[in-house]
Amino acid sequence: MRMRSRVLRDIKAREAVVSQELKRTVWRYLSRNTAMDPRVRMQAQLALSRTPREASPSAIKNRCIATGRGRGIFNQWKLCRFQFRLRALNGDLPGVDKASW
Amino acid sequence: MSQAARRLKVAEVAARIFGNVFNPTGARQGNYILRQGFRGEHMVRYYPSKQEQNMGRVSRISRLLGQRFYDPDEIDRLNVVERRRARGKGAPKKGEGKRAALAKKKR
Numbered sequence: 001m002r003m004r005s006r007v008l009r010d011i012k013a014r015e016a017v018v019s020q021e022l023k024r025t026v027w028r029y030l031s032r033n034t035a036m037d038p039r040v041r042m043q044a045q046l047a048l049s050r051t052p053r054e055a056s057p058s059a060i061k062n063r064c065i066a067t068g069r070g071r072g073i074f075n076q077w078k079l080c081r082f083q084f085r086l087r088a089l090n091g092d093l094p095g096v097d098k099a100s101w
Numbered sequence: 102m103s104q105a106a107r108r109l110k111v112a113e114v115a116a117r118i119f120g121n122v123f124n125p126t127g128a129r130q131g132n133y134i135l136r137q138g139f140r141g142e143h144m145v146r147y148y149p150s151k152q153e154q155n156m157g158r159v160s161r162i163s164r165l166l167g168q169r170f171y172d173p174d175e176i177d178r179l180n181v182v183e184r185r186r187a188r189g190k191g192a193p194k195k196g197e198g199k200r201a202a203l204a205k206k207k208r
Contacts, residue, residue, distance in 0.1 A: 011148060018141035025134060032131035057140060065148055078147065 003068030010063055013054035020055035024048065 030036055030044035053059050063070050064080035072081040077093060088096040102110075109125060116123035124130065185191050195201075 007148065014141070014145045014147065018145050021139055021141040025137075025139070029131045029134045032129060032134060034129045034131075057144065060144055062147065 003063075003070075006070065007063055007068040010061065013060055016052065016055040017057050017060060020051055021057075024051060024055065 027044040027048045031041050031048060033041070061070055062073050062075055062078065064073055064083055065078045066083040067080055069080040069083075073079065074081070074084050077084055077087075079087065084093070087093050089098065112125065113123050115121070122130070122132070182191070
């Protein structure tokens with residue numbers, strides 16, 4: 001795999017998401033709850049901004065599981081467009097057919 | 102009691118009876134965050150493990166037949182090696198290589 005280091009970085013980020021998920025949920029709830037004490041909300045917001053960016057689930061990018069490419073991914077097959085085409089033409093992807101009309 | 106106040110009171114009682122949240126002003130309570138659920142475990146499982154990768158390599162037919170491993174790349178490689186050997190281009194045996202001949206000369 002060519003972009004192995006990118007994939008390893010992505011795996012690390014995903015593990016960070018899992019380890020920080022509970023804390024982040026609590027902080028998110030505290031900071032978005034307007035019934036809370038403003039001081040508590042402020043502290044929760046600060047704590048959120050202090051957590052590393054990679055621990056945020058929205059910062060995770062799906063990559064191709066065959067080549068590690070980060071663009072043009074079919075999420076249903078986790079493959080980039082070219083690997084998808086190769087496998088589809090080879091008949092490895094059940095239910096995928098080349099369109100013809 | 103005015104009509105509006107009465108309607109508010111009814112809504113409050115209804116919320117208490119049916120266990121709903123009474124929030125007439127629509128203040129943000131952040132409850133949607135608690136409703137979201139955790140998705141980290143799913144995200145971690147994005148990349149297939151070594152075992153799952155090998156599962157993908159075994160074609161479905163050979164899996165049905167009970168053959169454990171079928172690797173087309175490996176078969177191709179073995180074919181190439183066989184053809185090279187037939188042409189006399191294979192790797193030398195132990196002790197017949199270039200370095201082994203040099204060592205023999207020195208002695």
